[in-house]
Amino acid sequence: MGTQQQGKITKIGVFYDGGYFSRVTQYYRYYERKSRISIKGLHEFIRGRVMELESVEQKHYCQVVDAHYFRGRFSAYDAAKRENQLLYDRIFDDILMYAGVVTHYLPMFTDREKQASRFEKGIDVWFALEAFELAVYKKFDVVVLITGDGDYLPLIKKLNTLGTRVMLLYWDLEFPPEVSIPAIRTNIGLINEATYEVNMVEVMRSRRSNTIVESMFIPIDEEEEFSKKMRLEQPGLPDTDAEIYPGVIIHIDFERGLGNIKSDDNKYPNIIFFRSRTEDFFNLAKGDRVSFEIGKNERGPMAINVRYLSPQQETSSDELDEEDEEDDLSPDDDDDDEINYNRNDLLLND
Numbered sequence: 001m002g003t004q005q006q007g008k009i010t011k012i013g014v015f016y017d018g019g020y021f022s023r024v025t026q027y028y029r030y031y032e033r034k035s036r037i038s039i040k041g042l043h044e045f046i047r048g049r050v051m052e053l054e055s056v057e058q059k060h061y062c063q064v065v066d067a068h069y070f071r072g073r074f075s076a077y078d079a080a081k082r083e084n085q086l087l088y089d090r091i092f093d094d095i096l097m098y099a100g101v102v103t104h105y106l107p108m109f110t111d112r113e114k115q116a117s118r119f120e121k122g123i124d125v126w127f128a129l130e131a132f133e134l135a136v137y138k139k140f141d142v143v144v145l146i147t148g149d150g151d152y153l154p155l156i157k158k159l160n161t162l163g164t165r166v167m168l169l170y171w172d173l174e175f176p177p178e179v180s181i182p183a184i185r186t187n188i189g190l191i192n193e194a195t196y197e198v199n200m201v202e203v204m205r206s207r208r209s210n211t212i213v214e215s216m217f218i219p220i221d222e223e224e225e226f227s228k229k230m231r232l233e234q235p236g237l238p239d240t241d242a243e244i245y246p247g248v249i250i251h252i253d254f255e256r257g258l259g260n261i262k263s264d265d266n267k268y269p270n271i272i273f274f275r276s277r278t279e280d281f282f283n284l285a286k287g288d289r290v291s292f293e294i295g296k297n298e299r300g301p302m303a304i305n306v307r308y309l310s311p312q313q314e315t316s317s318d319e320l321d322e323e324d325e326e327d328d329l330s331p332d333d334d335d336d337d338e339i340n341y342n343r344n345d346l347l348l349n350d
Helices: 018-032 039-053 076-080 085-098 123-138 150-162 188-193 200-205 210-214 222-232 311-329 343-349
Strands: 010-017 035-037 062-073 102-110 118-120 142-146 165-170 196-199 217-219 241-253 258-263 271-274 289-297 300-308
Touching: 010 018, 010 039, 010 123, 018 035, 018 062, 035 039, 039 062, 039 142, 039 165, 039 196, 062 123, 085 102, 102 123, 123 142, 123 150, 142 150, 150 165, 150 188, 165 188, 196 200, 258 289, 271 289
Parallel strands: 010 062, 010 142, 062 102, 142 165, 165 196, 271 300
Antiparallel strands: 035 217, 102 118, 241 258, 241 289, 258 271, 289 300
16 A cells, blocks of 8 residues: 655556446446446546545645556448448547547558458557556656556566556446346456456445435436437427527536526526537536527427527627517507518528
């Protein structure tokens, strides 16, 4: 067990074997938890466990200073053949980006003997070289490896020669027999060689640390389930309010893909909105002015068609309001020549 020197930050580097981690997240998303793993929640767990093992008394003296994700990736052409694959790839990239994780991709190759098969080539070598090089130059106190591949055993031994402690986060999981997906297994050599080995299956099934465990999971977005339901029924939302409301974003969570808006008239002081019903979601920020409509899902009202309101758009809206007031006060109104300004249509067409 390490001992913290006064005033010294314990630096943590986290390295993801993307193929391995993807299968783990797939298991929890579709089977045991029906939730996806939160990158931020996982990093907070890692910090807490390192604090405990390295005898770090104060949390701000223990930091994840680097995180890297390595995986083979389908070409745009191959991904386009798979339903929504490009969209899902981009969404996951956004999640990693906002969690501060650096991505490293290499192309997937075709197995000539099995034309339908794709495999990663060289990504494990890149993973090992990058992890070792960064451990040398950035002087990590603890390197966290999220993998089960025995090919990384030499990496752990090399890190040990630097005096860098290695924490291995690993899972051994069995998928239901009806889905015919190979089990997730971790090489025993990795477990034996690591300074600290953490069986994440036991952690995630533990009832002792319920709060910590729950923070590592994010329920599958309501928007996702809602979108699936609507695709089966009909386009458009049921029970929608066509009125457009101006408001301000009071909270946004890029990893969860949702946020909250307060309408200017306070009719909706804290209404939720989702990534899939928002234009340019990842360019929004807390405090931004937006316009939105009201839709409903099974849990109640939600903001839909959320759009950023630029200062120019708000100015145009104010001018239109003034014109409407002038028209209302004019004594020369003529029913045959009356012009009806539809503010909603103007804003949508802007």
